[in-house]
Amino acid sequence: MATNNPPLLEVRNLRVEFPTRRGTLLAVDDVSFDIAPGEVLGVVGESGAGKSLTGNAIIGLLEPPGRIAAGEIRLEGKRIDNLPYEEMRKIRGARIGAIFQDPLTSLNPLYSVSHQLVETIQTHLPLSASAARARALELLKEVGIPGAEERIDHYPHQFSGGMRQRVVIALALCAGPRLIVADEPTTALDVSIQAQIIALLKKLCREHGTAVMLVTHDMGVIAETADRVAVMYAGRIVEVGPVRDVIKHAQHPYTKGLMGSIPSLGVRTERLTQIDGSMPRLTAIPKGCAFNPRCTARGERCLVERPDLMPAGASRAACWLHDARGVGAPVPLARETVNA
Amino acid sequence: MPEGSYVHIEGLKRYFDVSAPWLVRKLERRPRQIVQAVDGIDIEIAKGETFSLVGESGCGKSTVARLVVGLYPPTDGRIEFDGNNMATRRKQGAHSTLRRRMQMIFQDPFASLNPRWRVFDIIAEPIRAFGLSKDKADLEKQVGDLLEQVKLTPADGRKYPHEFSGGQRQRISIARALASQPEFLVCDEPTSALDVSVQAQILNLMMDLQRRLKLTYLFISHNLAVVYHISTRVGVMYLGRLVEQAPTDTLFRRPKHPYTRMLLDTIPDLDMTGRQRAPVAGEVPSPLNPPSGCSFHPRCPFANERCKVERPKALPIEGGTVACHGIEEGRIPIEDRSYTARG
Structure with missing residues (x-):
């Protein structure tokens, strides 16, 4: 990936704290990294390492009482960590897309898929209802939903897990974001579906030039998808480098x-x-x-x-x-x- | 029962009735709905080996685990444990002896330990229930030994489950399962709720215990790499049926059933050999309405007319069995695959 371009996302000395009765907990401690345009950065770590919180801090969705205590987050040179809620809402969706682990909870069960897609498109792009619907249909086709013309008016419960995750990806791509924060996008899926979703995510990012911050605990997913990987432990990045080097050396x-x-399927050892x-x-x-x-x-x-x-x-x-x-x-x- | 067989499962079936309530069914003229969670499975497990069942969610592997330990009664079929038919031995005395000899480890160490009990009582319960201790001092010694066996300390017995991490809790579950001095352990995804570094600890512990205590395992998992490390033999399930079973090395080196090959293709390539995961089209169909004939035919690249109508039987091949018309007819070439080769 082109590393001489200015970074799309810059995170500098990010600290995320949780004030509790028994003192302040430091969940993300002095984390700095960059993501270049079109690059896939994998963030791995075990549960509690702070990887999801880092992702949530970037998209401005830290759950209170969690808060950014120090540091800066810049998207295309502009600070986004201290924006008022309404302004951040405009950036989220338009310039940063988000994909979460469980596709059933990230879709509203009461609205059809077309309704949710059209709503998101119209929020961020100046399109008429029919143009937005045409774009929604195009997106569904792009994420590989068979019979998109029919299925666009279905409700989330009528889709299977893998198809739902495709809809979520379509939703994240609606307004053509520059960065997608994908938090465990394949964890809830079966292995055979997982491979489909990863291939799709890779293809779309390549075609659209979208950068991805891929948060996962699954080194296998990282090995196949990421350009660079950051390994987190107890709230800090302990190692960061090109994916091949981190995995092999x-x-x-x-x-x-x-x-x-x-x-792994290598040599079978006693232990x-x-x-x-x-x-x-x-x-x-x-x-x-x-x-x-x-x-x-x-x-x-x-x-x-x-x-x-x-x-x-x-x-x-x-x-x-x-x-x-x-x-x-x-x-x-x-x-x-x-x-x- | 065949020679050398320790656990013998034959034609095991379990159907669940998931119909709407009677009135709703009559008013809306809906038929009964039956899920064929396990639909005719034959398994032989030899003493001291680890037999693993793998498959995607909803294929019925956990149901098999629960049937084997008797948490569900089977709809049809036989389960024999060391020569005893589990279905007929319902009389209290004989059955409880058998129950003592098989135990289960569950997936979620957060849900399978009573949060209001001290660890000592959790582990002591099977000992008390089966009357395995002479007196209080003996009970304390047994629990202490069990805790040490899973690399905890006797002092941990005074604590409550919430004071332990996920991996430590799974150790407590293992200690509890070992408390009745069983020979056969059914492990339902024992490591899938754990982080990888902890998963390795638990798998190592399980393999050590197996060697030391001569245990037999039925190991349920969706993770093929884990199964590769721990098993002697592997069975692959798809929609309630066993599509292939074989010794571990054979299954990973020369997979036969197209579904097994597909599962192996989806294992992420950590050695960075550049092997691309081949994404397979389609998804697991609903077990409410399984496809006719071979249930894998809608996703199978080799399917023909026969596969659509006739259900394949499990036929012996290279030390295992495969239920596939294509393999039987020789339409599908069997070749060595290099999944297990280091890149």
Whole structure:
């Protein structure tokens, strides 16, 4: 992908906080990344890593009491994180499209598909009702809904899961957005349907030049779709780089462990690689590197000093292993972690 | 019952009546509606092996799991466990001995543990129910040992389920399942609610326990890569029927049924070999109204007239069975596939 163009989306030092009675929880901590026009950026992580919150912060749909505490989000150079609700509403849909995990909850069950598409098109584009309907039909054909002329007047419950997700994609593409934030778009679908949806998403983005931020926990989906990938852990990006490098030559110990623990159809081994322990709760993020209690390569420095992203191979990783001063004296894992 | 068979399932069927209420049916002249969730399945599981059932949602794999442990009575067919017909042994004494020897692990570790019970009581319940402990001290020792077996500590018994993460809760479910000293575990998607790094921990634990305690597993999953790692034999289900079963290596190296091949094609390519997932046209039809003949024919690239009318029988081939007219007639070439080769 063209990297010399100015980025379409710039996220700088984003922090998302949740004030609670027992103090403020930091769910997204100092996250920065860019997405170039037409690029697919995969964001992976396990549940609670903050990947969905990052996506929601970009489209301005953070659920209160969650709030952006610091940082900037710029779309085509213009700040969008501090816009009033009404202005953000105009950007959302027109310039940023959104696709969510469950296609049944992102469609209104009381209105026909044509109604929902036409409404969205007319909100963002100056088209007459009949022109909007013609565009809706065109979109449904484009996302591969067979018999679109008939099905356009059907209600969401008359579509199957895969077809519903196609409608949601059509809805996201309505006003020709520059960026689509897709949050687990294939997680609710069966594997055979998943492959169809991924192929569709890829094709549409290539044809329209739309950039995609693909949020998922499924490394397989990322491997097939993304150009670059950002791996998140406990609210921070721990590694970011071209998808091939991150998958084949992971630099951060967490990414390595994550890649090893995915069962693949390679050599059958007695045991899978496992990362002992589990991700820390937001109430108890460890000092230093958040991954240190589970990291077999940890040293004294990891316990006290928090690493930022630094060059590592073809990627960038937040790990002292890639720093000239290294991790310091090795510290073995605590026994509780192994059993956690 | 064939030699060496430990769990023998023959012609197993389970239909669910999902009709509207009687009055609505009469007023609106609607017929009864029956879902054929499991429609005639034969499985043999040998002692000490892991038999996996894979398939997409709605294919009936979880129903099979529930039938095997007796949570549903079958509509038709036989389930024999170590020579005992599960259907006829309804008398209390004999049945409870059999029940003790098979246990189940459920998918969702958040729903399958009682939130109001301490972990100790959750794990002690099967021991108490089957009267397996001599006294209180013995019970405490047994529960402590079980917790250590799943890599938790005896002190964790005092806690409540909400104090544990998803992976730890699944360990508690496993400890509970092991409490009655079973030989046969039915695992219904035990890792699909977990994150990958935790999934690896649980799969490793299950494989360790199997070796140590000589357990037999019936493993239900939709994830072919997981199944590849854990199973001895694999059965592929589609719309309530078993379309293919074979030893794991054979199934992944030389898949025969077109549906099996399609499922294998949809596994994401993590080795970045550049293999494109071949998106298959069509979707799983509604089990309320399954297609005639071979239920896969509307999506099958090899289907012909015979497939539309005649239901294929499972025929033995290369150590497994396949229910496909195309394979039987030799219309569909069987070839080695390189799904398992590293790129």
